[in-house]
Amino acid sequence: SYFSFVDxxxxxxxxxxxxxxxxxxxxxxxxxxxxxxxxxxxxxxxAQVRWRMAHLKALSRTRTPAHGNCCGRVVSKNHFFKHSRxxxxxxxxxxxMNADAFAHSQLLINVQNQGGEVIQESITSxxxxxxxxxxxxxxxxxxxxxxIDFRNEVQILKALVLGEEERGQSQYQVMCFATKFxxxxxxxxxxxxxxxxxxxxxxxxxxEDKGRETFxxxxxxxxxxxxxxTRHLQGxxxxxxxxxxxxxxxxxxxxxxxGSSISSLEAATEKFPDTLSTRCNEVSSLWAPCLCNLETxxxxxxxxxxxxxGKGVAGADSSGAQQQAQPTNYRCGIKTCRKCTQFTYYxxxxxxxxxxx
Numbered sequence: 417s418y419f420s421f422v423d424x425x426x427x428x429x430x431x432x433x434x435x436x437x438x439x440x441x442x443x444x445x446x447x448x449x450x451x452x453x454x455x456x457x458x459x460x461x462x463a464q465v466r467w468r469m470a471h472l473k474a475l476s477r478t479r480t481p482a483h484g485n486c487c488g489r490v491v492s493k494n495h496f497f498k499h500s501r502x503x504x505x506x507x508x509x510x511x512x513m514n515a516d517a518f519a520h521s522q523l524l525i526n527v528q529n530q531g532g533e534v535i536q537e538s539i540t541s542x543x544x545x546x547x548x549x550x551x552x553x554x555x556x557x558x559x560x561x562x563x564i565d566f567r568n569e570v571q572i573l574k575a576l577v578l579g580e581e582e583r584g585q586s587q588y589q590v591m592c593f594a595t596k597f598x599x600x601x602x603x604x605x606x607x608x609x610x611x612x613x614x615x616x617x618x619x620x621x622x623x624e625d626k627g628r629e630t631f632x633x634x635x636x637x638x639x640x641x642x643x644x645x646t647r648h649l650q651g652x653x654x655x656x657x658x659x660x661x662x663x664x665x666x667x668x669x670x671x672x673x674x675g676s677s678i679s680s681l682e683a684a685t686e687k688f689p690d691t692l693s694t695r696c697n698e699v700s701s702l703w704a705p706c707l708c709n710l711e712t713x714x715x716x717x718x719x720x721x722x723x724x725x726g727k728g729v730a731g732a733d734s735s736g737a738q739q740q741a742q743p744t745n746y747r748c749g750i751k752t753c754r755k756c757t758q759f760t761y762y763x764x765x766x767x768x769x770x771x772x773x
Contacts, residue, residue, distance in 0.1 A: 521609035526619045527552075527716040534619055537716060541608035547648070548605050550717060560712055563652055564597055566605060569673065570646040571597035573757065574653060575712060580770055584702075589768065591710065592653035592660040593759050594645055595631055596669045603718045603750060611718065611750065622716050622754040633661035633761040635685040644680040645670065659768075661761045688762040696769040708769035711758040719753035 525537040537552040550562040559576040573593045579585030603611075637660040642649040645662070653660045662685055671678035689705075696706035723745040763769050 521611075523608075523611060523613060524616065525613075525716055526617065528619050528621055529555075529713070529715045531555075535715065539608065539717070541605045543605050543609050545648075546605050548602060548608055550714065552715075554712075558712075560714075561652070562714065563648060564602055565646045565648055566597075566599065568646045569597050569599065569670065570649075571595050572646070572649060572652055573712065573759075574656070575710060576655075577710075577771065583767075583770060585767065585770065590653070590655040590659060591759075591761075592637075592649070592656040593631065593633065593761075594637060594649060594660065594662045594666070596666040601719060603721055607721060607747075608718065620716050620752070622752045624719070624751070624753045626719075626753050626755040628711075628756040628758060630758045630760065631663060633688075633759060634664045635662050635667075635687045636660065637662050638684055638686060641684040644676065644684055661759070693762060696763065696766050696772045699766050702767045703765050705762065705764050706766050706769065707760055708763045709758060709760050709772045710769075711756060713754065713756040715754050716752055717755075718750040720751035721747055722749040722751055724748035 521543075522538060522540045525539065526534055527537050528534050533555050535552050535554065537550060540549045540551075541547070542549070546566040548564045548566075550564075551560065553559050557578045561572075561574040561576075563572040563574070564570075565572070571594070573595075575591050575593075576588055577591070578588050581587065636658065637645065637649065637653075639650045639653060639657055639660060642660075649660065667681045667685065668678065670676055671681055693705050693707050696708050699706045724747075725743045726746050727743065
């Protein structure tokens, strides 16, 4: 396998305690920013006290004298704990300053597309938010960003398309498409965070081509009311204020999730006009409304996990008779896929869809 999973858990108990304390502080920082530093300090002090008491008990059990030899020097218990406390504070400061390194994990993947060109994908996992972000730039300059919100089962695809200034377009335009995400279509953020490349410079090709999926959008999303869909939509699609789209069928699917309702979801959207429009490639006027098509392909992504069989450990039953070892399964790699998506949506002017000609 070209990819492996890394277990990032620490081996020392006080490091685990400090890490948990910092994670608690990070979570509280979002909810109560003024309490985060105080909480982290209190948690660190409590962790240091527990660690110190454990070592005091261990030292008392072994009847360690008040002074001992360390590399030929006499070292007192107070000297030991004084410098241990300084070391713990040093670790705490580093953990707080580098908290993002624990919450985020990024892979850079070199992918060969169907035209033989190589592009670089960036895949970032955020365990705290339960998000995965995949981003790449196409050879024509289009920037694609795919965000998967596992908690709300929302997938956002953002496309930044360079404009044709000689035809009166702005420098670029941004569109966002929010659709229902099926959890089995991408590995989890936790699994993604543990993924490591053995050969980072290798050019990757997917194992399976999932073909093309078509989405016909039915409404605009009002970003200032988009919280019931996902709180990440407003920030990610700020430049697509009038060009963020959703489907009615997805609104109904999200309404079935706990804590959601169809009324709040529909209040965040505005339906397209009822009048039927023709395809933009069939319209001659640049200022006439039409139905636009935008297609994009994700050339490589981890769509599943692979499991290998290992040898089990033989044991004995209640009578003492030996039982045959049962094989065990363990995670040993990933399955990779390629998938194209075509979005059909309403635009007020053909000028907003010059690529579909």
